[in-house]
Amino acid sequence: MIMTEFFYIISQFILLFTTLFLLLFLIYSVIENEKNVIKRTIPLIVLFGLLLSINSLGFTPGLLQITLTILFVVGLFVVVISFGNKNISYKISENKFDERDIMFSRMELVPGTEKFDNYYRRKPQNRQKDNLFRKEPGLLNIGSKFYNPLLFNAAAATFSTVDLLQPLVEGDHVKLPDNINIAELTSFIKSWTIKLGAVDVGFTLLQPHHLYSHTGRGEKYGEEIVLNHKFAIAFTVEMNHESLSFSPKGPIIMESSQQYLNAGTIAVQVAQFIRNIGFDARAHIDANYKLICPIVAQDAGLGTIGRMGLLLTPKLGARVRIGVITTNLNLEINQKPIDSTVIQFCEICKKCAVNCPANAILHDSEKNESIWQPWKINHEKCFTYWCKVGTDCGRCISVCPYSHPDNFIHNIIRWMIKQNPVNRWLALKLDNFFYNDKPALKPIKSWMGLQSGK
Ligand code: SF4
Numbered sequence: 001m002i003m004t005e006f007f008y009i010i011s012q013f014i015l016l017f018t019t020l021f022l023l024l025f026l027i028y029s030v031i032e033n034e035k036n037v038i039k040r041t042i043p044l045i046v047l048f049g050l051l052l053s054i055n056s057l058g059f060t061p062g063l064l065q066i067t068l069t070i071l072f073v074v075g076l077f078v079v080v081i082s083f084g085n086k087n088i089s090y091k092i093s094e095n096k097f098d099e100r101d102i103m104f105s106r107m108e109l110v111p112g113t114e115k116f117d118n119y120y121r122r123k124p125q126n127r128q129k130d131n132l133f134r135k136e137p138g139l140l141n142i143g144s145k146f147y148n149p150l151l152f153n154a155a156a157a158t159f160s161t162v163d164l165l166q167p168l169v170e171g172d173h174v175k176l177p178d179n180i181n182i183a184e185l186t187s188f189i190k191s192w193t194i195k196l197g198a199v200d201v202g203f204t205l206l207q208p209h210h211l212y213s214h215t216g217r218g219e220k221y222g223e224e225i226v227l228n229h230k231f232a233i234a235f236t237v238e239m240n241h242e243s244l245s246f247s248p249k250g251p252i253i254m255e256s257s258q259q260y261l262n263a264g265t266i267a268v269q270v271a272q273f274i275r276n277i278g279f280d281a282r283a284h285i286d287a288n289y290k291l292i293c294p295i296v297a298q299d300a301g302l303g304t305i306g307r308m309g310l311l312l313t314p315k316l317g318a319r320v321r322i323g324v325i326t327t328n329l330n331l332e333i334n335q336k337p338i339d340s341t342v343i344q345f346c347e348i349c350k351k352c353a354v355n356c357p358a359n360a361i362l363h364d365s366e367k368n369e370s371i372w373q374p375w376k377i378n379h380e381k382c383f384t385y386w387c388k389v390g391t392d393c394g395r396c397i398s399v400c401p402y403s404h405p406d407n408f409i410h411n412i413i414r415w416m417i418k419q420n421p422v423n424r425w426l427a428l429k430l431d432n433f434f435y436n437d438k439p440a441l442k443p444i445k446s447w448m449g450l451q452s453g454k
């Protein structure tokens with residue numbers, strides 16, 4: 001009799017807990033405007049609500065209550081325990097990456113100029129691939145597939161504002177170093193950067209593989225990069241979840257330009273602060289980098305570079321932009337090991353590869369040993385697509401299960417993913433069930449200029 005009562009109470013608890021959890025999930029999905037999730041969650045709430053009512057009326061056979069209890073306890077045990085997490089390390093390449101090989105540098109080459117001819121004499125293998133993006137209308141240009149005069153001109157205005165920051169990235173430090181405690185200073189820089197709008201901040205030793213070999217943009221094109229700073233401060237700023245949900249349409253480039261501006265402003269402010277207290281510092285901002293931001297950010301413990309080649313951060317996935325400041329000011333560094341569970345999740349997920357309209361992301365699990373790019377991305381295919389549609393696409397970011405908002409429900413799943421392979425498999429199945437393995441493109445908002453139909 002006592003046992004029957006025990007299993008009744010436990011099964012009531014399980015059914016009530018599941019119904020309430022689904023209700024909470026529904027509320028979050030309404031806030032996030034996830035129509036597909038809402039459609040799939042409501043029948044589940046009705047089902048569990050019915051089971052709860054039947055159970056409370058005493059109509060559930062005892063055997064079913066016992067089975068439910070056992071399943072719940074075993075399930076809980078599997079969810080909570082940590083196992084099957086590998087240690088992952090990558091080789092650090094001796095060869096630095098040349099910024100002249102990035103797509104933006106190649107885009108800026110003007111046919112018929114000496115610079116253009118020199119580049120393709122050195123890299124003839126890129127000429128044919130680059131001819132493909134040159135045939136397309138180009139980023140933010142009229143004639144591109146998602147051209148929208150309002151959104152594109154708003155993004156162009158924001159990029160022009162980023163350009164105004166360029167003269168401020170470097171400068172002389174104004175006086176001799178103040179005698180400030182390193183721990184206090186590191187803590188101040190971290191807290192202030194967050195107050196300025198960053199989501200997360202990390203510190204690392206600046207290493208040779210962080211740097212480009214040669215400058216690929218601007219007046220210093222072709223110059224060998226020499227940077228004698230010892231430390232790097234990396235931080236992330238959030239990209240708006242809703243703006244990304246319209247990817248690859250216009251709102252994505254409006255949002256990325258805005259976050260380049262925010263990251264640039266913060267980087268310039270922090271670099272100037274360090275110079276004010278007597279140390280050398282340089283801000284690395286859009287179109288003016290001496291280093292590869294995702295690798296620096298990974299070494300500073302801000303995340304792990306995933307299948308799509310971008311930094312996946314613990315709370316926002318790839319839905320961030322990165323800013324970096326390098327300096328000769330001594331800082332307390334917080335080197336963290338690479339989170340292998342992200343790589344293990346990417347091995348089974350492939351959602352970015354499946355949804356990439358340019359087929360630029362690898363589907364298989366074969367990985368490079370290189371630290372800066374565990375999976376090889378076909379940058380030419382990706383960039384040619386950008387030039388065709390006029391935006392920086394971002395479809396891979398928008399469909400990634402790590403990109404969901406930073407809230408209680410999604411953070412539970414992020415925590416589960418870290419525990420073991422069973423949870424990773426389950427999280428992927430749930431993500432595909434609720435959000436679809438190929439999520440539908442969302443129509444843009446009316447204020448964003450619907451008259452263009454894009
Ligand atoms: S979509 Fe999946 S495979 Fe791609 S980066 Fe995100 S987690 Fe990794």
Ligand code: SF4
Nearest residue numbers: 356382393394395396
């Ligand atoms: S930005 Fe778009 S085209 Fe480029 S890799 Fe991501 S999904 Fe593919």
